[in-house]
Amino acid sequence: MTTDLATDIMVSLRHATAGPHARLEQALGLLKGVPDRSRFIVFLERLYGFHSRLEPALLRQSACAAFFQPRQRLGLLESDLIALGCADSRLRALPHCAEAFGLVQSDAAATGIMYVLEGATLGGHVINRSLAGLPWMPAEGLRSLDPHGAETGAQWRAFGAFARDMQAQTGSEPILRGAEACFALLADWLRPAFRS
Ligand code: HEM
Numbered sequence: 001m002t003t004d005l006a007t008d009i010m011v012s013l014r015h016a017t018a019g020p021h022a023r024l025e026q027a028l029g030l031l032k033g034v035p036d037r038s039r040f041i042v043f044l045e046r047l048y049g050f051h052s053r054l055e056p057a058l059l060r061q062s063a064c065a066a067f068f069q070p071r072q073r074l075g076l077l078e079s080d081l082i083a084l085g086c087a088d089s090r091l092r093a094l095p096h097c098a099e100a101f102g103l104v105q106s107d108a109a110a111t112g113i114m115y116v117l118e119g120a121t122l123g124g125h126v127i128n129r130s131l132a133g134l135p136w137m138p139a140e141g142l143r144s145l146d147p148h149g150a151e152t153g154a155q156w157r158a159f160g161a162f163a164r165d166m167q168a169q170t171g172s173e174p175i176l177r178g179a180e181a182c183f184a185l186l187a188d189w190l191r192p193a194f195r196s
Pocket of ligand 1: 010013014021024025028030031115116117118119120121122123124126127172186
């Protein structure tokens, strides 16, 4: 048994990524001032290019694929962008983050990465609620930011159980490294969406 099993992986993940999360949230500044449509389009376009390369890699990891399969968000990102008025030709021409595929080297790394993706739904739930009623918002909201809706808490607990099982098999370190690497690459990739 490895010694790093003593601390709950969800506590360790939160601790390890609190700084990067705070910096990313601040740099994006999505809710500062009156949130405008064009800023959310750029944000979702960058997420689209990230998920397009990350999701196929997560689905290749044997222990994670079944858990991740219903949590894919690429289709939701695409339909949100279309609902926001993004033309099909523009969608097809969006850049993709090739390095995202290489982040996923193991089931443990994939678990750390899924922590980042699933955690983003907590903030996304808050964001989606605060955007409700704005004239440019699609009637059903931005589902790619808030894919679980009323189930957000339950889905987060389900992810916690999955991560703890993985921790019991691999220890904490490779899961933490996966989450840190994902935050670092995502923050770099999202730079065009930062508030200037
Ligand atoms: C793509 C960008 C983002 C990523 C990857 C991300 C990631 C995460 C992660 C991993 C967590 C889980 C923290 C934990 O372990 O409890 C989290 C929570 C949260 N995030 Fe973000 N986040 C992002 C953007 C934002 C933004 C822009 C906001 C601003 C509203 C935000 C607000 C929150 C809130 C309110 C929580 C819940 C904290 C709690 O329940 O105590 N996030 N996010």
